Amino acid sequence: MISKPIIELLSTVSLSDYIRVCRETGRGKVDRSARMELVTTLERVSSAYATAANLSHEEERLSSLVSDILSSERALLDHPIPRYPIYTNLAILNRFIGVYSHPSIQDTWARCRKALAVLCDDWLSFERHALECFERAKTGATETPGRNFPENAVRKRIEALELLCSFLASVDRPTIASIHNGVPAKHPIDWIYYALEHDGAVGLAHLSALPQSDFHDEYLFLRTLHLTEVCFWAIITGIRAATQTYARDELGVTLLALKECKFFAEFIVRALSVFHTMPYESFFDGFRVATGDSSAVQSEKFQHLEIISRGISEEKRSALRTKKELSWLADWRPGPEATLQGLLSSVERSSVGLASSLRAELFGLDRSLQSWRNLHLGIARRYLPEGTVGTGEEGVTYLEKHFQNPGLFTQVDAKKAPPTGRAVSENAFVTSVDLLGIRIGFIIARDVPGTAFAEAIESLADQTKDRLKDLSRDANYALSKLFSYYDPIFARHGKPFPLKKQLKEAMKNGLPERPVSRLLLSLELSTGLLMGLHDGSGLRYPLRVTTASEGQHFESMNGKTVALKSEELILADEVRAFASYVQGSDRRTSVAETNGNNFKELLFVVFGAPKLPEGDFEAALDFVQTAAFSMTGRKPDVQLVTTKLAHA
16 A cells, blocks of 8 residues: 555646656656656655655555656756666666566566567557547647658558567567556556556556657657667576576576577567668657767667677777766676677587587577667668767767677688679569569578488477467467568469468478478478578579569479469579579479488578568578578578669
């Protein structure tokens, strides 16, 4: 129970009203006298709790909420131009995911997953409500969305958020009412509602995102930062678990910890696809000034993760010393036993049975983190004109210096066989506008031992089987959403997208028995993307991505001659077409079902689709690279093309 004096104190300030004002006009425009009144009230409550003994669980929760809000509002009162922790209301988020309370590793991952689900649901609800306001405003309604509302971008954003939320379909989380709804009558004041309802999830959803301005897209900016913060903490927790359990020879738990890290690293990559829906002018000509001195470079979790995942240069340490939030990290040098670099070094020297699996998981995690850094740099280049800096003191030049080096797998990259020239032509010209902008990735693994190939197939199949067991109509929604991006092209050729039927068959009867088919379907169902697999030794490079002409054909896998339709997207080598986007692979380059024989060269192909989110393509590309790495122990060659319109 909350004491009557505390209720009386807090009843003088409505937290719900404050949230609505911040959402409508911006936290930066809150009247100073109103903020002073809020801070004064919270200081009185804080003082009362500071001298109280034996607080109940409810009072402890309310006291924590008061403390978190007081710290940010007092900071804004003293310094109206916020820095990163205050701008993002990070204390609210940290409290929910357990940064201050140190729960178990499993509980931390569970809370982080729940936080992602709550934040994504809230973001989707915000965008849907804004679009509804925009539509009603056309008919004379007075409620309108935020300033510079980008209608077309928001429609695309809602689709992207629906896909992002679908990756969290299996996460148990509450349905949280909108801020426009009233507080349930069971709570005498709204402060108790935000502190206690749904174990603090209501407070996380409504109090973490308080934009400084009234620009609509600032909400996107804040939510992206929140999602990355959650994932950073989950990965930090996972790395800690991986290094500690490896030292105790609990290698199965180490492997599990690295897989958990990979999930959260992939999620960051997918989340950045939603960020890309923001128009350039929304940031640079919109809310950028309102972000003040805040910069994601000031994120303590990000810098912590950088140090334990790949290390940082002395130049970057010098930069950290200039950030008051991060100065302690500048000289923090954890021992190798606490870092991914140290773990990789130990695994490289080890002969334990799981060594190859551990190396593959480390490679996969490193790939996903690098993909995030690549996309982050791309965002900076897109939204910041040359010569400008970001929302803090750093800009594109700073990111370019540090996004790639140092690298966790520098030595592994050095072992990679030197490329023999570009294997795929950059000129991916198509004759149909429906095929424009499709990204296709070619991953080439060389000198693949037959035993490693077989082991990788079974490992991937086991992962896929576990996933198929958990799939329900809701849990496979992510796959269904990804499949839908391929539907228009296949429908144009009068064909259903094949993975839909294959998923149903796999859920009913399991994966195919034939190893090569099992491998390919495992890769496809693990990522939701269409793929191909070819024996590269039967190809004559360079390869081309193009459209077929009337009269072209190839021999299908079953030995039949298949006619290629005009404007059908195909892959061809110097001899002839060897794969069709809609009709599959040919017989000439098929991978033989061998009994342990080695492969000189395997070619994996990842097919994108029109409008497929960039993050989902990158996640699939990383997944296949990791599979190829597990077969050879070396980083595979990767070449990407994007289809362009011929004669454009």
